Amino acid sequence: MTSTLTPTTNPHWIGAAQAIAAADSILIVTHLHPDGDAIGSLLGLGNALRSLDPSKRIDLAVDEGVPSFLNFLTGVDTVQPVLTEGAWDLMISVDASDEARTGLVGAYGRAHSPVVINLDHHISNTMFGNIHLVIPTAVSATEVIFDLLDSMQLTIPSEVAIPLLTGLVTDTLGFRTSNTVPRTLEIAMRLMQAGASLREITARTLESMEYNAFNLWKQVFPSVILEDGVISAVVRLSDLAAVGATDPTDSGLSSFLAKINEAQVAIVFKETLEGQTSISMRAKYGYDVAGLALSLGGGGHKQAAGATLDAPIDQVRAQVIPLLKAIANGTP
Amino acid sequence: MTSTLTPTTNPHWIGAAQAIAAADSILIVTHLHPDGDAIGSLLGLGNALRSLDPSKRIDLAVDEGVPSFLNFLTGVDTVQPVLTEGAWDLMISVDASDEARTGLVGAYGRAHSPVVINLDHHISNTMFGNIHLVIPTAVSATEVIFDLLDSMQLTIPSEVAIPLLTGLVTDTLGFRTSNTVPRTLEIAMRLMQAGASLREITARTLESMEYNAFNLWKQVFPSVILEDGVISAVVRLSDLAAVGATDPTDSGLSSFLAKINEAQVAIVFKETLEGQTSISMRAKYGYDVAGLALSLGGGGHKQAAGATLDAPIDQVRAQVIPLLKAIANGTP
Numbered sequence: 312m313t314s315t316l317t318p319t320t321n322p323h324w325i326g327a328a329q330a331i332a333a334a335d336s337i338l339i340v341t342h343l344h345p346d347g348d349a350i351g352s353l354l355g356l357g358n359a360l361r362s363l364d365p366s367k368r369i370d371l372a373v374d375e376g377v378p379s380f381l382n383f384l385t386g387v388d389t390v391q392p393v394l395t396e397g398a399w400d401l402m403i404s405v406d407a408s409d410e411a412r413t414g415l416v417g418a419y420g421r422a423h424s425p426v427v428i429n430l431d432h433h434i435s436n437t438m439f440g441n442i443h444l445v446i447p448t449a450v451s452a453t454e455v456i457f458d459l460l461d462s463m464q465l466t467i468p469s470e471v472a473i474p475l476l477t478g479l480v481t482d483t484l485g486f487r488t489s490n491t492v493p494r495t496l497e498i499a500m501r502l503m504q505a506g507a508s509l510r511e512i513t514a515r516t517l518e519s520m521e522y523n524a525f526n527l528w529k530q531v532f533p534s535v536i537l538e539d540g541v542i543s544a545v546v547r548l549s550d551l552a553a554v555g556a557t558d559p560t561d562s563g564l565s566s567f568l569a570k571i572n573e574a575q576v577a578i579v580f581k582e583t584l585e586g587q588t589s590i591s592m593r594a595k596y597g598y599d600v601a602g603l604a605l606s607l608g609g610g611g612h613k614q615a616a617g618a619t620l621d622a623p624i625d626q627v628r629a630q631v632i633p634l635l636k637a638i639a640n641g642t643p
Numbered sequence: 644m645t646s647t648l649t650p651t652t653n654p655h656w657i658g659a660a661q662a663i664a665a666a667d668s669i670l671i672v673t674h675l676h677p678d679g680d681a682i683g684s685l686l687g688l689g690n691a692l693r694s695l696d697p698s699k700r701i702d703l704a705v706d707e708g709v710p711s712f713l714n715f716l717t718g719v720d721t722v723q724p725v726l727t728e729g730a731w732d733l734m735i736s737v738d739a740s741d742e743a744r745t746g747l748v749g750a751y752g753r754a755h756s757p758v759v760i761n762l763d764h765h766i767s768n769t770m771f772g773n774i775h776l777v778i779p780t781a782v783s784a785t786e787v788i789f790d791l792l793d794s795m796q797l798t799i800p801s802e803v804a805i806p807l808l809t810g811l812v813t814d815t816l817g818f819r820t821s822n823t824v825p826r827t828l829e830i831a832m833r834l835m836q837a838g839a840s841l842r843e844i845t846a847r848t849l850e851s852m853e854y855n856a857f858n859l860w861k862q863v864f865p866s867v868i869l870e871d872g873v874i875s876a877v878v879r880l881s882d883l884a885a886v887g888a889t890d891p892t893d894s895g896l897s898s899f900l901a902k903i904n905e906a907q908v909a910i911v912f913k914e915t916l917e918g919q920t921s922i923s924m925r926a927k928y929g930y931d932v933a934g935l936a937l938s939l940g941g942g943g944h945k946q947a948a949g950a951t952l953d954a955p956i957d958q959v960r961a962q963v964i965p966l967l968k969a970i971a972n973g974t975p
Contacts (some may be wrong), residue, residue: 323651333644379904380904384916485817485818486841487846489842493835494832496828496831496835497832500826500828500829503827504825510821510823511928513818514817514819514946517819520902521903522905525867525903532861533861535857570850571853571854572711572712572853573853574854595846596846596847
């Protein structure tokens with residue numbers, strides 16, 4: 312794995328800066344179904360390279376384009392959803408842990424670029440490409456880009472600071488994930504000083520929910536039960552049908568239920584199209600649902616874990632609720 | 644109003660430090676119905692003064708004690724809910740904008756302390772007491788305490804850093820309010836470096852909702868309508884009765900509805916016990932409901948405003964919804 316040496320002493324950082332300087336044309340791609348960090352990285356790096364040397368050709372692409380909630384970022388109109396022609400001196404993949412995740416535009420770009428920089432923060436990165444800027448301790452890919460720009464001693468204009476802060480904010484859920492460290496806040500502070508509005512970014516990205524997901528919550532709220540510190544909800548296939556939902560996403564219903572003060576743990580039971588039951592569990596700080604998920608063939612962390620069981624939903628409820636009650640009433 | 648000069652040049656900071664140094668016994672109080680900033684200020688300052696000089700007597704008090712979600716803070720067990728005896732060289736009121744807000748313990752303390760320091764960040768502070776550390780640009784009272792300790796050149800131990808960061812996090816809703824500035828993040832960074840876990844504090848304070856409020860949401864979700872970018876809900880007295888709610892708090896229902904991507908503005912109509920109708924409005928970033936609230940006899944900010952109208956709820960809906968649709972469909 313690439314070490315987390317400081318940029319100026321890490322040969323990959325120097326190699327990346329040299330490859331960027333030498334290239335007259337650069338294609339930047341990111342991962343399929345892009346989130347705030349994917350698009351923030353794409354536009355943060357793209358806008359920085361365009362501002363650094365307007366004579367270079369900088370192309371940006373992601374299959375199916377940019378989700379509408381990120382339309383406030385400068386440069387969104389330059390992102391191509393399909394690539395059918397062109398060739399580049401350099402391709403840079405941002406926030407993608409493997410080649411397949413870069414989609415059709417990534418496959419086209421690799422076939423038409425002699426050099427590929429792989430810039431990412433996922434510990435699962437497969438180390439594809441020629442130059443690796445993979446920093447698992449970074450909370451977002453935009454943090455890696457911030458460090459890269461810092462190592463190139465670039466001044467960060469606001470159209471770069473805004474997408475970079477967007478990645479930092481979305482991947483940490485607004486500085487609430489456990490990997491948020493003092494340096495995360497230091498970088499956020501510097502990006503604010505460079506012209507990014509933290510208020511606008513949090514409002515546009517974190518305070519967001521699909522109306523379809525709201526309708527599913529409305530549909531299943533009558534199933535919610537609070538008993539002995541365990542709050543639970545049930546999502547049946549008939550509920551999805553009732554609200555016209557095509558996929559079983561519940562938009563964080565278990566996380567929402569875990570906020571309720573009188574509950575120590577929350578669980579959502581969902582019927583799957585394959586006749587199985589998936590469970591999504593959340594625990595208050597001081598409680599732990601990882602072990603239970605593991606014992607049921609699933610996995611996760613202390614505060615958020617899940618599993619899929621090969622049994623009908625009511626049978627799974629009867630089996631799991633007593634086990635959760637024991638966790639809720641154990642010593643925190 | 645007290646100026647926001649730097650601590651070392653502001654005579655009130657020097658006066659406060661001198662009064663603290665001269666006092667052998669100090670009572671600290673805060674405001675009624677204490678929130679995270681009130682208790683964070685009480686314990687942050689209390690723990691700091693105890694650690695600075697263990698020979699001083701430091702008493703902490705707030706009417707009815709500390710809310711249970713803040714029980715994780717060191718020193719909670721030393722907070723007195725009632726004062727019936729004692730006298731002090733100095734009383735310090737933290738996060739209270741006027742004397743009445745300090746409750747019975749504040750009244751007792753003022754009657755039994757020759758000097759009162761008024762430490763706060765509310766612009767509405769009445770400037771009661773003898774020494775004023777009132778800094779309206781501070782996002783929380785704990786920020787003022789941080790600056791006071793800094794001016795006294797104290798090293799901040801973790802049992803002080805944790806309550807101070809709690810106030811900063813709760814009053815900014817996790818760095819999401821519009822008064823959050825780069826320095827807010829710098830202070831948060833320094834408190835993390837001093838041993839405060841941002842993850843634990845956000846989990847214990849922000850990810851929190853009363854089960855009664857959840858039940859009210861469940862009760863009124865069937866009334867939710869999304870039309871032309873306006874999402875609305877109706878809370879009738881019969882809904883409050885149905886869930887056994889004694890006060891009409893909706894725990895941020897309008898803020899929740901404003902998250903929905905397909906809505907530009909959200910409104911909650913509530914019947915009051917007095918036969919009036921209160922409205923609570925929220926706008927997406929780029930939209931503005933302050934003017935409408937003002938024209939209806941209320942007030943607020945662009946993104947959050949409200950009013951109380953002397954008319955039945957259905958009449959208010961018929962009047963206000965078309966005005967909101969015009970806002971939702973105007974140029975953002």
